[in-house]
Amino acid sequence: MQNYWWLIMSVLGALLVFLLMVQGGQSMLIHYTKPDKRALLINSMGRKWELTYTTLVTFGGAFFASFPLFYSTSFGGAYWLWMLILFSFVIQAISYEYRSKPGNIYGSRFYDTLLLINGIVGPVLLGVAVATMFFGAEFTVTKSNILNVQGSSISQWGPKHGIEAIFCWRNLLFGVMVFFLARTLASLYFINNIDDEEVNASQRHLLLVNAGVFVPLFVAVVVVILTSAGVGYDDSGNAQWVAYKYLHNFLSMWWALVILLIGVVMVLFGIGKTLMKGDYKQGIWPAGIGTVLVVMTLFWVVGYNNTAYLPSLLDVQSSLTLRNSSSSEFTLTVMSVVSILVPFVLAYIAYCWYKMDRRKLTSDELNNTDHKY
Amino acid sequence: MEELINVVDWSRAQFALTAIYHWLFVPLTLGLGIIVAVMETIYLKTKSEKWLATTKFWMTIFGVNFAIGVATGIILEFEFGTNWSNYSWFVGDIFGAPLAVEGILAFFMESTFIAVMFFGWKKVSPKFHLAATWLTAIGASLSALWILVANAWMQYPTGCEFNPATMRNEMTSFAAVALSPMAMSKFFHTVLSAWTLGGAFVCGVCGWMLLKKRNYDHCQRSLKIGAWVGVIGIVLTMITGDTSAITVAKYQPMKLAAMEGLYKGDHGQSIVAFGILNPGKQPFDDKDPYLFDISIPYGLSFLATHDYKAFVPGIEDIINGVSYDNEGNPVNTVSYAERMERGRQLQEMLSQYGSAMNNGSAVAQDSLKAAINADFKNFGYGYLDKPEEAVPNVALTFYTFHFMVTVGGYLLAFLLLALLFAYKPKIVDNAKWKKWWYILAIITVPLTYLCSASGWIVAEVGRQPWTIQDLMPNKVAISDLSAGYVQVTFWIFAVVFTALLIADIGIICKQISKKSQTDLDTVND
Numbered sequence: 008m009q010n011y012w013w014l015i016m017s018v019l020g021a022l023l024v025f026l027l028m029v030q031g032g033q034s035m036l037i038h039y040t041k042p043d044k045r046a047l048l049i050n051s052m053g054r055k056w057e058l059t060y061t062t063l064v065t066f067g068g069a070f071f072a073s074f075p076l077f078y079s080t081s082f083g084g085a086y087w088l089w090m091l092i093l094f095s096f097v098i099q100a101i102s103y104e105y106r107s108k109p110g111n112i113y114g115s116r117f118y119d120t121l122l123l124i125n126g127i128v129g130p131v132l133l134g135v136a137v138a139t140m141f142f143g144a145e146f147t148v149t150k151s152n153i154l155n156v157q158g159s160s161i162s163q164w165g166p167k168h169g170i171e172a173i174f175c176w177r178n179l180l181f182g183v184m185v186f187f188l189a190r191t192l193a194s195l196y197f198i199n200n201i202d203d204e205e206v207n208a209s210q211r212h213l214l215l216v217n218a219g220v221f222v223p224l225f226v227a228v229v230v231v232i233l234t235s236a237g238v239g240y241d242d243s244g245n246a247q248w249v250a251y252k253y254l255h256n257f258l259s260m261w262w263a264l265v266i267l268l269i270g271v272v273m274v275l276f277g278i279g280k281t282l283m284k285g286d287y288k289q290g291i292w293p294a295g296i297g298t299v300l301v302v303m304t305l306f307w308v309v310g311y312n313n314t315a316y317l318p319s320l321l322d323v324q325s326s327l328t329l330r331n332s333s334s335s336e337f338t339l340t341v342m343s344v345v346s347i348l349v350p351f352v353l354a355y356i357a358y359c360w361y362k363m364d365r366r367k368l369t370s371d372e373l374n375n376t377d378h379k380y
Numbered sequence: 381m382e383e384l385i386n387v388v389d390w391s392r393a394q395f396a397l398t399a400i401y402h403w404l405f406v407p408l409t410l411g412l413g414i415i416v417a418v419m420e421t422i423y424l425k426t427k428s429e430k431w432l433a434t435t436k437f438w439m440t441i442f443g444v445n446f447a448i449g450v451a452t453g454i455i456l457e458f459e460f461g462t463n464w465s466n467y468s469w470f471v472g473d474i475f476g477a478p479l480a481v482e483g484i485l486a487f488f489m490e491s492t493f494i495a496v497m498f499f500g501w502k503k504v505s506p507k508f509h510l511a512a513t514w515l516t517a518i519g520a521s522l523s524a525l526w527i528l529v530a531n532a533w534m535q536y537p538t539g540c541e542f543n544p545a546t547m548r549n550e551m552t553s554f555a556a557v558a559l560s561p562m563a564m565s566k567f568f569h570t571v572l573s574a575w576t577l578g579g580a581f582v583c584g585v586c587g588w589m590l591l592k593k594r595n596y597d598h599c600q601r602s603l604k605i606g607a608w609v610g611v612i613g614i615v616l617t618m619i620t621g622d623t624s625a626i627t628v629a630k631y632q633p634m635k636l637a638a639m640e641g642l643y644k645g646d647h648g649q650s651i652v653a654f655g656i657l658n659p660g661k662q663p664f665d666d667k668d669p670y671l672f673d674i675s676i677p678y679g680l681s682f683l684a685t686h687d688y689k690a691f692v693p694g695i696e697d698i699i700n701g702v703s704y705d706n707e708g709n710p711v712n713t714v715s716y717a718e719r720m721e722r723g724r725q726l727q728e729m730l731s732q733y734g735s736a737m738n739n740g741s742a743v744a745q746d747s748l749k750a751a752i753n754a755d756f757k758n759f760g761y762g763y764l765d766k767p768e769e770a771v772p773n774v775a776l777t778f779y780t781f782h783f784m785v786t787v788g789g790y791l792l793a794f795l796l797l798a799l800l801f802a803y804k805p806k807i808v809d810n811a812k813w814k815k816w817w818y819i820l821a822i823i824t825v826p827l828t829y830l831c832s833a834s835g836w837i838v839a840e841v842g843r844q845p846w847t848i849q850d851l852m853p854n855k856v857a858i859s860d861l862s863a864g865y866v867q868v869t870f871w872i873f874a875v876v877f878t879a880l881l882i883a884d885i886g887i888i889c890k891q892i893s894k895k896s897q898t899d900l901d902t903v904n905d
Contacts, residue, residue, distance in 0.1 A: 054495050054499055055495075057450070057490075057491035057492075057494065057495065058488075058491055058492070060450065060454070060491065061483070061487040061488055061490075061491040063454070064453075064454055064457060064483055064487055065480070065483030065484060065487060065488070066483075067457055067458055067461075067479075067483075068457060068476065068479035068480040068482060068483040069480045069483065069484075070476075071457075071460065071461065071468065071472055071475070071476035071479055071480065072472075072476030072477045072479060072480035073476070073480070075468055075469055075472025075473060075476055075548075076469055076472075078460070078461040078468045078472060078476070079461060079465045079466070079468035079469040079472065080465070081461070082458060082460075082461025082462045082465070082468070083461055083462055083463070083464075083465025083468070083859030083860065083861070084465070084859075084860070086462055086859070086861055086865060086869075087865075089458060089461075089462055090462065090869055093454060093455055093458055093462075094872065094876070096451075096454055097451045097452070097454065097455060097876065098451075098876070099451075100447055100448070100450045100451035100454070101447045101448050101451050101880055101883070101884075103447070104443055104444055104446075104447035105444070105447070105883055105884075105887055108444065108887045108890070108891065109887070109890045109891070109894055110886045110887045110888075110889060110890025110891065110894075111883055111886065111887055112882065112883055112886045113879075113883060150469070150546070150547040150548075151547065151730075151731070151734055152466075153466055153469075153470060153547055153856065154727050154730055154731060159860075160465050160466055160858060160859055160860035161465070161466055161469055161547070162465050162469075162859070162860060163860050164860060168861065168865065334472065334473045334476065334477075334550075334551075335473050335543070335546075335550040335551065337550065337551055337552065338473050338474070338476075338477055338550065338551045341477065341551065341554045342477055342480060342481075345480070345481050345484060345485070346484070348484060348485065349484060352484060352485075352488045352489075355492060356488065356492050359492050359493065359495070359496055359512075362496070362500070362503060362504050362508070363495060363496060363499060363500060363503055363504075365503070366503065376499075376501075376502075377436065377440075378439075378440065378443070378498045378499065
């Protein structure tokens, strides 16, 4: 049941990374000065931002329900990391709705700046947070601390409370890679969603630049992960550092490696065909599906095969594993019944997405509607 | 220790700040969502362009308000982890489930269909659009259901068992958690109060437009729906409020005593209709609790139990463990001093359990687990330094409760009149006092917001010092943070949310002002 819930988390996490294309798109506002082109981009993303937001919230809620010790340890410990992420999403949530409304006392530029901040900070720091799952963090867990009447926390984190995670080069590399992935996906999405020659041409140019940065970064991240040590544990729960743990996991779980490769090929296909064929606009779909597949396999190698998905750099026995951090069997089973509805939820999202995006966004549409961003 | 208190206080302040800001926007989303859905239903049935224009007018306001509700909501969910780390582990097995269900079942419904609602007028069929509007409103209410289930569980922990091996509570019955009497009364009372607020908001906005002599017909259409939803809301809020009182009396008697400023209870206990508390009053001194009060005989006994002769314990009775049945016989309850002692014994047993685990003594573990669970309802008292620590802020609970009830009564009268005038508009149109009626409608909007916030203050302040009733006080629930860190984020939240609130109010006012100057009997696009 713990494995099943890690699978659900991997699906949610993968969908979140895919939907970070909204943030990637926001980070591109800096490239557009013409109001009508900015409006096209913002309105295109504005019809999807809530899906990203909701996926993030659901990802958090599902983590709380299925692996509460992670929620308790990472969120309470890496306080500044998570707070910065949250602040960046708070300022995003109102910006779309407020930016073009009369009476928005701070002006459209202010809200566009907030979108830009979220577009950069969100993907980078979410990437950093996920990277701590591979490269570890400075914490200890002592559950008996709950008996301390002085209010000592069961999870103790280093004094910098997440700042140190942001400035760890491996985490940062991961975060920057996620950022350029988000921008790459954003370009593919805009090419698909906006019917405007000028936007189309500029996005193909941006795709070339961003994919050109993303691909080497992705290769670097994969190399770093495969050469890094991870924490493994035996049947009695004893944890220890294992050299090349994630490489071993890929080799042990060959099917994950196959799916990873399929995902990589799909991403490269989506990018490559879009760049090579000027009239091809469907690249977001192979690249998006490929992204989901790749991210899922990363979750699998960090959590399955007796691997600690949040290694402790201070006390290896405190490392969080699917076994020692999960909810009870009963709760996971109850939640599994609810998870049966996930395909139904995905189906109606897909149906609505299809209905709304059948006709591509144009300036004419924006000029003839009373609700726009 | 001083540092610890600061962390607890700042963490509480931060949570209270974000919750209060969040609740400024959520009730309007819940109430206006239903109103907009009803309006669009009428439009689809009548095919009247006027109803379409009216629907779109309120939908715009709904959208502005919805965005900031979403913005303030994300913080609340994650704050359980960031600031209440011990809590997240201690009860995450139970508390996390409703949050996850909320995400899967409610948030996705809202976020998917709200896009169709705003941008799908020309992209989907009218029936599909109407379904999207209803699903957005239903999604918002479903979201409220699950978060209120989670909140109710904190007030009345049920359907769980403590596992000393994992040092946490674990769920044993999802149905008991989701359908507890506390959860049901809280859900209906809260959501229906939001309908009241939505109705009052529509009446207030229409009052302003009529005062300015703008869009008379649009206002009359809006008032009919707003007043109906408001009246249904306030009547049902009062009925569910009665259920809430009984639930609180049963499971949180200390909160009920604080709501009434009652220190020594009695059979046939009166209820304070209006009163001023004696600010110097402390438990077990001889001072009168009130400087002034007007009370209704037998009122509290009836409210709390539906039996006008029943004994209602006061704060001192509860601390001393004193209660009586209807025949006046003492009921066997446990004093707080004894509960504290038992709580400490439980903590000692938990330490022994840890040793038994290390020694591999299964027999000792089984017997200790059975003993711990048999008395676990006293566990949290072991953390208290003195019994009086378990008494909430009486003044804040008392005044907000009485304010809520008073304004609730006023709202019933106001909304009934609004409904009457919506169907007989000539009564107001021909009256000399119509200007004052419109002004009253405008003033009612902030009053309703204050009433709604007061309800939450009663619910949350009244259960202090417990994060989880009887099991975990605030000071044990916290994360390993310095007070300075939380202080910084508190002020950032305060500044950001205040700035957003100013922007929100500015946009809503401008939208109302600007659109009210256009013809709201026709659709512009």
